[in-house]
Amino acid sequence: MADGPTITTIAERAGVSIASVSRVLNGLPTRQETVRKVMAAADELGYVRNAVARSLKSRRTHQVAFAMADVGNPAYLAMLREIQPVLKAAGYRLVLHSTDAVVADEIDVLHSLGERYVDGLIMSPLRVTEQHLEMLAAARAPVVIIGSVPEGTRADNVRADSRTGVRLAIDHLYALGRRRIGMINGPLDTVPGAARGAAYREALADLGLPYDEDLVRIGDFYRAEGGRAVAELLDRVPDVDALMCANDLIALGALDVLRAAGKRVPADVAVVGMDDTDLAAASWPALTSVSLGSAERGKAAAELLLDRLQGGDREPRVVTVPPRLVVRASTAGTAGAGTVHDDAGRTERKEGGA
Amino acid sequence: MADGPTITTIAERAGVSIASVSRVLNGLPTRQETVRKVMAAADELGYVRNAVARSLKSRRTHQVAFAMADVGNPAYLAMLREIQPVLKAAGYRLVLHSTDAVVADEIDVLHSLGERYVDGLIMSPLRVTEQHLEMLAAARAPVVIIGSVPEGTRADNVRADSRTGVRLAIDHLYALGRRRIGMINGPLDTVPGAARGAAYREALADLGLPYDEDLVRIGDFYRAEGGRAVAELLDRVPDVDALMCANDLIALGALDVLRAAGKRVPADVAVVGMDDTDLAAASWPALTSVSLGSAERGKAAAELLLDRLQGGDREPRVVTVPPRLVVRASTAGTAGAGTVHDDAGRTERKEGGA
DNA sequence: CCCATTGCTGTAAACGTTTACCGCGTGGGC
DNA sequence: GCCCACGCGGTAAACGTTTACAGCAATGGG
Incomplete structure (x- = not known):
């Protein structure tokens, strides 16, 4: 030695x-x-x-951090799967942080950029607080945020369009003749929770369907709690004929509960998930799910960061990845491979920087 | 700036x-x-x-690398989920490498230890070649291997016991009255592939069942290819009444093909997967699966590494994590939550070091 | 009253690189 | 035959820390 x-x-x-x-x-x-x-x-x-000595002198670590809310969530994993090879190909190592969506942990990660152990950061916060924005403004390395961030924030930003995503799903259910469409959402103080809740309401209004409080239940973003919320909803509205779930894990919980309650899917109740994770394809009946393009978002984030690391200064960019509805057996009633109802191409626009 | x-x-x-x-x-x-x-x-x-300057002087980076074969494989993710918090609690950052099970990449990772950008490494190679062993002997930082490694190798080692795992599954199928038990395996030149194939043969022998080449098919460890292998087997042996699959992805492929072929699971064919990933619980029918304790192995590996980083020299240790058979609907025919057929407690012994 | 001890603090070297700068030797032009 | 330019290579400083060592002031004991 x-x-x-x-x-x-x-x-x-x-x-x-x-x-x-x-x-x-x-x-x-x-x-x-x-x-x-x-x-x-x-x-x-x-x-x-010796990489350390090299970094000290060159002020480059060739490391990039990815702070994911939850290592267990397949949507983040899909991002990770895309981020990893992009970084690797460019000669960067990946440092993985798991923040459990705890704000303090996320702030910690932003703060630790000052230690200069990475050249940049990709972060996917569930909530964006004032503190986040302050730390972002003061960040000592380029940051790309996956998720929506207020206009004018000086960070590259990759967005999903869950509003359109929910719209695609509700329209699909409506087209199938469903009229009592419930929603199982996650916490409303999270960015996705809020967006999906609002989109649901909006979509119903546009279709001329009434908004019924009893049809909306809130839990967290996990299977067990999602199931519990479904049970509650079934209790209040036994004749619900469709469920829009805010993610796939919740949808799996819904399938559990519906099965236990003797409801047939999709004959009695159609179920739509969100994120189109591996689980959606694996479940039975296979889950119709709104893909928010996790993989594409991860890839876009990695590319934005690399561009900034290599290119230096430029105005922050916002990339929005369009959703796709992936129809499977849980709504369409056939066990086929699934059809994709695509949307527009990826959109990209420049932010008027401050 | x-x-x-x-x-x-x-x-x-x-x-x-x-x-x-x-x-x-x-x-x-x-x-x-x-x-x-x-x-x-x-x-x-x-x-x-500044973490870099600090590391240069102190010769400690407070980073640990985890080299996983495949970011997409839930078994490795289960490890990652356990490794991450253990390291974090001890003040270490996690650098993630994805090697796609390519030997050259794994060797690269071992080689890169010389760059001293991490204090230690946890690695889970699918195959262990001569070159691996040479690099391990010369490694410039402590390494923990998840997977079996020859006696005398100077590295901590965390093992699954897939032999006993396969045995548990075959015994279970036998007890259910199945006698034409097929095996869908991954490549035989991988450590798990070889072990599982041998265990299958052994288990049949012990039960007095004949070994029939037509009942064994080889693919890779993925869903599509697994399905293809099952189709081939069905072609040769239409009256197969059980399938032992070398991992859950293969088993999902098997479910796909059996469903398409009009076979009922488990009535006509019982299916057992391996690794007990999230997918097993999500599929329908829910998959009976042999848990090889991925989570426990990840945790054990992280703890072994930390111990070595903190404690300094000691003889290499081998930790073996016992398998558990998790019975679900794909064999038992009920849609219940699943029973666990446990095994002995975790065993641990010291290696007679060279 | 002087010296030894104690408690802090400053100077400088070291970790292993990269790189600005300078000097040396060679070869060519005049 | 002299000078300049050029091509290489060496010396040393710098990156931002940690830490051995020495120095200095204050304190207490003999």
Whole structure:
């Protein structure tokens, strides 16, 4: 376990200065003979560049952090799956933070950017507080936010359009003849929760359907709690004929409860999930789900960050990824592979920066 | 974007030397007055310690890498979910590598330990080659391997016991009266593939069942390919009455194909998966699956690594996590929550180190 | 009253790189 | 034959910390 070789060791063995060693290792113009000697010495010693010393001098770590709310949530995993290869291809390592959607933890991550152990950050907060915005303004490294952030925030921003997504789903249910469409939502003080709740209300209004409080239940974004909310709803409105769930986990909970209650899906109750995770395809009946483009958002975020890391300054950008409705058996009634009701192409526009 | 403050900036503002600043920040004994001045200056400047410089001097990065074969595989995710909080609690950051089970990538990761950007590594290779062992012997930081590694390897090792796992499943199927039990395996040159294949053969022998080549099909560890393998098997042995699948993804593929072929599960064919991932509980019928304790293995690996990082030298340890059979509808025929056929407690023993 | 001890603090070196700058030797132009 | 330019390579500083060591003031004991 003797200390590994450094450029000094190599310099001694090759009989040159450490500057020459560094130059050779970095491919700077050097006499052929010197290159040969240095390479030989490096090989013999099994030299590997010390990344820490390198970072200290160059002020670049070649690391990027991804702060996800919840390692267990497949939607974030889909992002991670796309982010990882993009960063890797560009020579960056990925540092993973799990914040459990706790604001203090997210603030911590933003604060820790000051430690300069990463060159940039991709973050996907469930709520965006005043404190978030303050820390963002003061952040010591570029940040890309996945999720909506107020106009004028100086950070690149990748958005889903859950409003349109909910709209696609409700329209679909309406087209199938459903008229008593319930909604199982997550907490209203989260960005997605609020957006999805509002979109549901709006979509009903546009279709001329009444908004009925009893048809809306709130839980968290998980399976068990989602199921509980469904049970409550069934209790109040036994003849509900469709359920719009704010994510797939909630929808799985809904399937559990409906099955236990003897309701047939989709004959009696049609169920739509959201996020189009792997679970949607795996469940039975397979779940119709609104894809909010998690994978695309992850990819876009990684690309935005890389662009900023390489390109330097430019105005913050907002990328909005359009939703797609993936129809499966839980609404359409056939066990087929599923049809995609696509939407417009990806939109991208520049923010008028402050 | 002026350069952030350093201890030098603080020292000037507080009118003390950088040594004093460092001492205060590290809580070393210092006069009260000095502490006050330094703290005040640090607060006003919004100082944050530079992790890179710190690491260079202290030779500790407080980062640990986890190299997973496949970010998409829920079994590895289960590990990740457990590893993350353990490391976080101990003050370590997590660097995530995805190797796609490509040997060259895994070797790369081991090699990159020489860059000293992490203090240790948890790795879960699908295959363990000669090259792996060589690199392990030469590794410049502690490594914990999840998966089996030859006796005498100088690395901590966390093992699943898929042999016993397969045994539990086959015994279960036998007890249900199944006699034509097929096996859908992954590649035989992977550690799990080889172990599971051998265990299947052994279990049949012990039960006095004949080993029939036509009942064994090989694909990869994914859903589509798993399905293809099942279709092939159905073609040759139409009256197969049970399928042991080498992981849950394959089992989902099996469900797809059986459904398409008009076979009832479990009435006509019972299906068992492996790894007991989230997908198993989400599918329909819910999948009986052998849990190999992914979560426990991840946790154990993280703890072993931390122990070594903190404790220094000791003999390499081998931890074996026992399997559990989680019975669900795909074999038992009821849609209940599932029973657990447990096994012995976790076993742990020391390796006779070289 | 002087010296030894104690308690703080400052100076400087070190961690392993990268890179600005300078000096040396060679070759070519005049 | 002299001078300049050019190509290489070496010296040293810098990145932002931590820490060994030494120095200095105050205190207490003999």
